[in-house]
Amino acid sequence: MPVEWIPLVGILLNVASRVVENTGEALRYRKKCQLLRTRVQIITTHLRALNEAQWTPDPLATKDTLECLRQVLGRAEALVASCLRRKKAFDFLKAFRNKGEFAFVDEQISHIMEAFHLANYTLLLLLSNDRDDRIFMNKKDEVFKHMSGLPQSDNMPPEKRKRLDLITRDLRAGSYLRQCGFAGSTSSGNRGQNHNDDPVLKKVADLAEALVEEAKAVRSHNKEEVQRVAQLAQKVIYLLPHLQPPLPTRNQETITELQDDLNGALQNIAQHRPLQCGPSALTLRAGSFRRQEAKRIAELGNSIEKGYQTLTLKVVQHITTGNA
Numbered sequence: 001m002p003v004e005w006i007p008l009v010g011i012l013l014n015v016a017s018r019v020v021e022n023t024g025e026a027l028r029y030r031k032k033c034q035l036l037r038t039r040v041q042i043i044t045t046h047l048r049a050l051n052e053a054q055w056t057p058d059p060l061a062t063k064d065t066l067e068c069l070r071q072v073l074g075r076a077e078a079l080v081a082s083c084l085r086r087k088k089a090f091d092f093l094k095a096f097r098n099k100g101e102f103a104f105v106d107e108q109i110s111h112i113m114e115a116f117h118l119a120n121y122t123l124l125l126l127l128s129n130d131r132d133d134r135i136f137m138n139k140k141d142e143v144f145k146h147m148s149g150l151p152q153s154d155n156m157p158p159e160k161r162k163r164l165d166l167i168t169r170d171l172r173a174g175s176y177l178r179q180c181g182f183a184g185s186t187s188s189g190n191r192g193q194n195h196n197d198d199p200v201l202k203k204v205a206d207l208a209e210a211l212v213e214e215a216k217a218v219r220s221h222n223k224e225e226v227q228r229v230a231q232l233a234q235k236v237i238y239l240l241p242h243l244q245p246p247l248p249t250r251n252q253e254t255i256t257e258l259q260d261d262l263n264g265a266l267q268n269i270a271q272h273r274p275l276q277c278g279p280s281a282l283t284l285r286a287g288s289f290r291r292q293e294a295k296r297i298a299e300l301g302n303s304i305e306k307g308y309q310t311l312t313l314k315v316v317q318h319i320t321t322g323n324a
Contacts, residue, residue, distance in 0.1 A: 005063035009051045012066060015073045016044045019080055026083040031295060032102045033083055036076060038302040039109050042309060043069070046116050049313050053320075058119065065115045072108045079105060110228070113305065117235060120312045124242060127319045198248055200255060205240050207262040208233040214269050225297040229265050232304045236262070239308065242315045251314055258307035265300040268293070 023037035056062040079101050215230035236258065248255060 005056070005059060005066050006051070006054055008063065008066040008070065009047050012069055012073060013044065013047050013051070015070070015077055016040050016047065019073060019076050020044070022077070022080045022084060026080060027086050028083040029098060029102065030083075032099075033080060035295070035298055035302065036080070036102065036105065038299070038306075039106065039113075040073070040076065042113070042302065042306050043073075043109070045306070045309060045313075046113075056119065056123075061115070061119065065112060065119075068108070069112050072105060072112065075101070076105050076109075117309070117312070120309075120316065121235070121238065124239075124312065124316055124319070127316065128242060198243075200252075200259070201240050201243060201248060204255065204259045204262065205237060207259060207266055208236045208240075211262055211266045211269070212237070214266060218269065225294050225301065226269055229269075229297060229301040229304060232301060232308060233262060233265075236304070236308055239312055239315070243311065247311075247314060247318055251311060254307055254310050254314075258304065258311070261300050261303040261307060265297065265304065268297055268300065 019040045020037050023033040023040075026033040050056065050062070079098065082098060211233040212230050215226050215233075218226045243251075243255075
């Protein structure tokens, strides 16, 4: 069966490369362009991994996701191109539209990355437990719990709902990898080890759990950015048990950076939690300060997402090839 989504990867890598290059030359909205650049770089990492593996647990869902990504990157490229021009006098309407476009592109990238993360995690569990259906049935509940941690789907875009439904379908089937001849024997010897045996991984787990709990106290203060970071921290918690030796040693730098980012996000959210003391809670925090704070949380979220994605791909690579 031809893999129809593979040609799309090359096209998307070219578009992503142009977006990353142009964001570095932006004359307007430089901070927003920098945040966009980081997110597109994360997408590029995933696309390169797809291009190298030329395999995915659900080709139809992958092609659908890549088609959506093609549209989003096209809008991102046009948006960044408009930022290469200096602002003209009385260009207020265009500036307003650009702000809305940045928010839209960022939201769409979040939807697409969620599909990528979920597909990777599904693949990870299927590979890890392919040889034992009983273990897989137990682990399958973990994935559904992971999916239930996503934002409420009442207003979920149709394309995202379709992607998640396709992934869920293959997860329920549970036999796709076996039909393709994959086996998870490479990691079976370390399956029983708990990440609590590694002090560094335990520290990462503790920080991620604390961040998830801290985010629950957030009401309106930068809620969207905080909740995204909390969802990424929850993904990290689910991933850690799969970081079996020698992966922690080989990826020590990435794990250390992830630990620092989780700690930074936790400190930021805890330190700047809004005061609960009447009108002063509404007046003490200037709008410009809140925007800076939101930007910092978004930066940390991007960095956490990058670390999570890197480690997930390393685990999958280790299981499938024995090298990571």
